[in-house]
Amino acid sequence: MPDYVHPEVLVSTSWVADHANDPNVRVVEVDVDTKAYDEGHVPGAIAWNWGSQLCDTVQRDIIPRDKYEQLMSNSGISNDTTVVIYGDNNNWFAAWALWQMKIYGHRDVRLMNGGRKKWLSEGRELTKDVPSVQPVKYKAGEPDLSIRAFLPDVQGTLSGKSASLVDVRSPQEFSGEILAPPGLPETCQRGGHVPGARNIPWGKVCNDDGTFKNYDELKALYGAEGVNESKPVIAYCRIGERSSHTWFVLKYLLGLKNVKNYDGSWTEWGNLVGAPVERGAAAKAGA
Amino acid sequence: MRVEEYGERNLQLAGWDVHLTTYKLGDQYHCKADNVSPGAALARTTGSTRDEAENAAIARAQELLGRTRRRPV
Numbered sequence: 001m002p003d004y005v006h007p008e009v010l011v012s013t014s015w016v017a018d019h020a021n022d023p024n025v026r027v028v029e030v031d032v033d034t035k036a037y038d039e040g041h042v043p044g045a046i047a048w049n050w051g052s053q054l055c056d057t058v059q060r061d062i063i064p065r066d067k068y069e070q071l072m073s074n075s076g077i078s079n080d081t082t083v084v085i086y087g088d089n090n091n092w093f094a095a096w097a098l099w100q101m102k103i104y105g106h107r108d109v110r111l112m113n114g115g116r117k118k119w120l121s122e123g124r125e126l127t128k129d130v131p132s133v134q135p136v137k138y139k140a141g142e143p144d145l146s147i148r149a150f151l152p153d154v155q156g157t158l159s160g161k162s163a164s165l166v167d168v169r170s171p172q173e174f175s176g177e178i179l180a181p182p183g184l185p186e187t188c189q190r191g192g193h194v195p196g197a198r199n200i201p202w203g204k205v206c207n208d209d210g211t212f213k214n215y216d217e218l219k220a221l222y223g224a225e226g227v228n229e230s231k232p233v234i235a236y237c238r239i240g241e242r243s244s245h246t247w248f249v250l251k252y253l254l255g256l257k258n259v260k261n262y263d264g265s266w267t268e269w270g271n272l273v274g275a276p277v278e279r280g281a282a283a284k285a286g287a
Numbered sequence: 288m289r290v291e292e293y294g295e296r297n298l299q300l301a302g303w304d305v306h307l308t309t310y311k312l313g314d315q316y317h318c319k320a321d322n323v324s325p326g327a328a329l330a331r332t333t334g335s336t337r338d339e340a341e342n343a344a345i346a347r348a349q350e351l352l353g354r355t356r357r358r359p360v
Contacts, residue, residue: 033319033328040288040312088319089326120290120310127288170324176360182303182322183329183351191358203326279360 003215005255009098009110009248010212011084013119016112019084020044026077030054030097031088031116032241040126042086042119046075046133050093050241054100062148062263065140068104072138079107079138086112086119090203090210095245099261103148105141111248114210121209147247149234149260151268158195158276163232163258165197166225168246169266173238174199176279179270180238187238188270192277194236198225199282202242205249218254232258236265288313292337297323300345301352305329307344309337316340320348 004010019025020043027045029037037047048054053071054063063071077083083106087094091111101109112119120126157163172178176191193199204221205213212218227233233250235243240263247261269275293310304323309316318340320330330347334340 033331035331039317040290089321089328092326117308121293123289123291123293125289126312172324172357177357178355179358181324181327182355183348184327186356191360201324203324281360 004212004253005215006252009252010113011110012113013122013124016042016084016086016119017124022082024080025082025084026075027084027086027112028075028094028097029087029116030085030093032092033088036088036116038128040128043125043127043129044131045086046131048075048097050096054093054097062100062103065104065143068100069138069140072106072140073135074133076133076136077138078136081108083109084112085109086115088116090117090206090245091115092202092241092245095248096241099147099244099247103143103145105144113212117210146258147251147260149236149262149264151264151272153260154194154234154236154262154264154269157234161196161231163234163260164227165194166222166227166233166235166243166246166250167193167197167199168202168235168237168242169193169199170201171199171281173266175281176277187267190270190277192270192279193266194269195276195278197236197278198227200225200227200246202237202245205246212249212253215253218249222250222254229256232260234260234262236262236269238266239263240265292316298345300349301355303352303355305345305348305352307341309341311337318344320344322352 029045029047085094174193179186179191235246237243244261250256250259291311306323309318315333316337330344332343
């Protein structure tokens with residue numbers, strides 16, 4: 001991964017195969033479809049469930065610090081472990097897990113480029129065996145909220161143009177034609193987008209095999225929409241997982257210094273009383 | 288075990304683009320249907336033949352996509 005600004009956060013499928021028995025590496029599968037792991041997974045990989053283990057299960061929030069420490073400990077992950085995360089949908093929820101690990105300060109966490117799709121399509125070894133894990137000590141750092149946007153951060157972009165807003169949902173979600181991805185339950189009261197947001201769907205950063213496009217292609221994609229180092233960037237989607245994928249690209253592959261993921265996303269904004277909403281297709285860049 | 292006969296194709300269901308991924312794992316065929324944009328999984332099915340797995344995924348995807356309301360913008 002030589003052309004990215006931070007190539008160290010990405011590993012190839014062959015790297016994972018070569019490190020299957022490395023005691024300093026823990027491979028974790030995090031899927032949108034939580035049944036995928038049971039069908040067969042990377043040998044030695046454990047699984048995390050995004051709906052029950054990577055969130056606060058009472059109030060809407062990321063995983064609380066004590067639960068995070070417990071999850072890491074029970075996963076056999078120490079503060080020095082290299083964690084490699086992969087998953088379906090080109091690493092949607094794998095990126096979500098990585099983002100939370102970065103909030104709590106884990107030093108070495110990486111994505112497997114291409115995710116589950118690439119591993120399967122390459123005909124690599126799969127197993128149904130669930131590894132036995134010995135719990136270890138883990139201490140989380142103070143939450144780094146510089147990579148997380150909250151509602152006031154997004155509201156602040158309305159008047160002062162304090163940040164570039166990137167809406168990574170599909171064009172139909174962005175325009176307000178649909179309230180959720182096709183086939184999924186509607187989870188908001190209003191359709192459309194935050195005024196001023198640019199629509200750069202998350203999938204535009206991926207090649208057909210699920211891997212990330214190269215640095216020049218990514219820079220051109222975002223640069224054409226005015227998203228660059230000149231201004232802080234906030235990415236959002238519907239519930240924050242697709243935008244964590246885009247956050248990963250902007251933060252590590254392009255190396256932008258000030259990028260936040262707004263995990264409240266459209267399910268927060270699109271349900272707020274009185275929040276301004278824009279509808280219709282994306283305007284041309286620069287318009 | 289390893290994936291065999293891996294294949295992907297696109298089709299349209301209920302007016303939406305759908306992506307099918309099908310492969311054999313052990314003695315079963317697995318099929319996953321997702322909406323191309325944004326790529327969210329709609330159905331994951333298994334069958335003893337490729338057709339059986341794909342037809343089940345297509346039926347489920349069609350049912351879900353048929354419920355999607357388009358609004359004027």
